[in-house]
Amino acid sequence: MAKKNPEGFKEALKLFKESARIVPAYGSFLRKHGVNPVKVNSYADFVKVPATDKPHYLRAFDFFDLFPKSKVPPMISASSGSSGKPFYWPRGEEQEKVGGRQHERIFRDIFGVKKEDRTLVVVCFSMGTWIAGSFTMTSVRWLEKQGYNISVITPSIEKEDAVNILRDLAPIFDRIILAGYPPFLRDVIEEARAQKVNIKNLRLNLLFAGENFSEKYRAIIHQISGIKNGFNGFSGSVSIYGTADAGAIGHETPATILIRRTAFENKSFAKTLGLDSFIPTIVQYDPRHVFFEMAEGELLFTARAGIPLMRYNIHDTGRIIGHEDMRVILKKANILDRARALGFEKWKSPFIFLGARSDVATTFYALNIYPENIKVGLERKNVYKFVTGKFIAYTRLFRNGRDQKLFIEVELARGVKPAPKLLAKIRQSVFEGLTSKNMEYRKLNRSIGAKALPNIILAQFGDPRFVVRKSKHKWSKR
Structure with a gap:
């Protein structure tokens, strides 16, 4: 008995056949990889077709050739991607x-x-x-x-x-x-x-x-x-x-x-x-x-x-x-x-x-610390009322590269003033969140002890570092 095709494959195959015929860039892409679209008729055939991505397909061909019959649609948006160079999406x-x-x-x-x-x-x-x-x-x-x-x-x-x-x-x-x-x-x-x-x-x-x-x-x-x-x-x-x-x-x-x-x-x-x-x-x-x-x-x-x-x-x-x-x-x-x-x-x-x-994680002693791992500590019952929830995480090297420290700049809520007791409370909450939600960090902490502790820097509400000026808030920096 033939294996049933996944839901949506019929529409995907129709688009594939159509694009091979009327999208100049995709027709060229298939020929370059030795794919005859006439012979792609089942899901088993389809999964053998080379995948496309931005560098090897979108940026590898003339922009106009990416569209059916080379006609560009009327509305265009942009994305910067990891390279910082915009790509335009009609x-x-x-x-x-x-x-x-x-x-x-x-x-x-x-x-x-x-x-x-x-x-x-x-x-x-x-x-x-x-x-x-x-x-x-x-x-x-x-x-x-x-x-x-x-x-x-x-x-x-x-x-x-x-x-x-x-x-x-x-x-x-x-x-x-x-x-x-x-x-x-x-x-x-x-x-x-x-x-x-x-x-x-x-x-x-x-x-x-x-x-x-x-x-x-x-x-x-x-x-x-x-x-x-x-x-x-x-x-x-x-x-x-x-x-x-x-x-x-x-x-x-x-x-x-x-x-x-x-x-x-x-x-x-x-x-x-x-x-x-x-x-x-x-x-x-x-x-x-x-x-x-x-x-x-x-x-x-x-x-x-x-x-x-x-x-x-x-x-x-x-x-x-x-x-x-x-x-x-x-x-x-x-x-x-x-x-x-x-x-x-x-x-x-x-x-x-x-x-x-x-690409949004902070690398600390070769492990990835994700924004979600830090958010947990800032959302705890005894902390969340004192902060806006926004932070910026990064690492820095010390002692000629032998030591690394994790820094987390945290924006305080409106009307909240920095204070040593509050700093200690936030640091402990973030540390507990990291150890509960990131297994690799938990192992690191057991290995290097106090060196793994995050260094918290409190910023007053409205600090320019936390004002969104273009698109999204950046949770980490290099």
């Missing part, structure tokens, strides 16, 4: 329609927004050349064309403008959706509270993207913003997994949030999912629009993006779990009934577990 109506439908699923099915609700979406993602802000804006405009009574305003990362909107404009709307990077949205909400804006009277939901955060962080930001949850507390906020390469790829659902929370609380369940101390972002995606594969621990995807992407390696690590496989896991863990109550059967799509990215 997209057209087809990609924005997919994004619009994804936002509709989030707004309608998770946030409970009705077409007749007067809804205001406040976009606090960077605008400029970055994709998140303009993509969210065009997705909202698409929703308006489908009959939703929805409006959008784009303060971008201007905190003062965002607070003014929450104070002066938001109260006349039925529903408010505040969209942005998690640390910046917390900044906006804290500033609004400091200015006596009664945000708890708003019917507010949060739309995140751009980075991983813990369930403790979600609880903190829900508490300070007075979010009123549906789905028994699992629908106040949603994080989107998106890239400049392909736009919005997947998003959280109440079921994925339940899975994350259970993994945070239950080490045995986390182990069942193949997780250790790092609990990743978990999203669901539509394989008809984005077809994912795993190759050597990295995610490959095939998508009808503005630049059609075949077996494209963005160098994100992770894991894919099918809906039926997840059903089995949840049943064994005795939480399937809870997941069903949260719409598990409604979103019958695969799950992606997004791994930690080494």
